[in-house]
Amino acid sequence: MAVKTRDGEEENMIREPRKPIIIPADVKPSRDFLKVDGVFNCGAAMLKEQYILLCRVAESCREQEKGQVCVPVYDECEENLRIERISLEEIEKKYDMSDSRMIFKRNAGGIKKIKYLTSISHLRLARSRDGIHFEVDERPALPLQGRYERWGMEDPRITYMEEEGRYCITYTAVSELGAMPGLLITEDFEEYQRMGAIFPPENKDVTIFPRKVNGLYYACHRPVPYEIGTPDIWISSSPDLVHWGEHRHVCGVNEEGWENGRIGSGAPPVYTKRGWLHIYHGADVNNRYCLGAMLTDLNDPGKIVARSKKPLLEPEEPYEQEGFFGGVVFACGCVRNGSNLSVYYGAADDKIARAEFTLEEIFSCMGTV
Ligand code: MAN
Helix, strand or coil, X not given: CCEECCCCCEECEEECCCCCCECHHHCCCCCCCEEEEEEEEEEEEEECCEEEEEEXXXXXXXXXXXXXXXXXEEECCCCEEEEEEEEHHHHHHHEEEEECCEEEEECCCCCEEEEEECCEXXXXXXXXXXXXXXXXXXXXXXXXXXXHHCCEEEEEEEEEECCCCEEEEEEEEEECCEEEEEEEEECCCCCEEEEEECCCCCEEEEEECCCCECCEEEEEEEECCCCCCCCCEEEEEECCCCCCEEEEEEECCCCCHHHCCEEEECCCCEEECCEEEEEEEEECCCCCEEEXXXXXXXXXXXXXXXXXXXXXXXXXXXXXXXXXXXXXXXXXXXXXXXXXXXXXXXXXXXXXXXXXXXXXXXXXXXXXC
């Protein structure tokens, strides 16, 4: 499936189609006072004959009031959204708004802490027969719930548990207490069982393996160390999907190049004869996000067998370079069709696009470690 790019080089994948497949205009706001800023980072699965994407939908206040910045937050006592109003005076004195995604508070030592997110995210289903043309549901898949979701639910990943016929959905619950991975279980994407938080903050990018290995469930995750260490990929095992232990480091950021800032698991691992195939993301210190691939051992899923040297996919197209937060390709889901892999990814934090790879091409751009 290699194709020639505009500058004549061979590329390992094709963006199919060469434009986003879901954009904010396709999504109805969940409330009258909100507007949709982005539909991106989606989990992917097959449900009977249908492609299912569980999308992150980010919304902000439709109108800003004079002299104030308004941000939506979830109030767990009211079980509803409310608007938090920050005066421009206060912003000037205490906050930094240079990042479109969040409002930072500066303290005396100059350390930046996130005080608000500019938008709040929920999860929304989209369905398709061909994997390209999607219909987005009118309502969120499920409501936000509890104090850990005050700032929203983000970045869902879906794993179809092959031996059990049910779907595990991991997502990031965000609040002022931190970013924390939660787990949902569903059989039909109509009713969801909430299994609670499975790792403490700060942790993101949890991907559950589709089968047990040696009698245990496995998941990759990405804790964020504070003073020592870097945001790397870890793996843990569990007897029941809720209690996780045996934490092991899988791989770290590469000091040079495209993944020198942070890395994290992307789509849930895919079983292949050569090993577990992971599509992951790597960001550089300037927050440019690319996709990479790695293979881990089928019997020891935390042991790396091979890892791509160069990115599999980089933000190059205008819709990947420009958007709510430009220069980002970020995958949370893929669907395997025989020897092909369709990767669904968020482009510039506001739309969803798709890239097609053959497994062989992904394998061939990985060196052994
Ligand atoms: C965060 C992630 C994603 C997002 C990227 C780029 O680290 O959790 O939600 O797509 O940054 O903004």
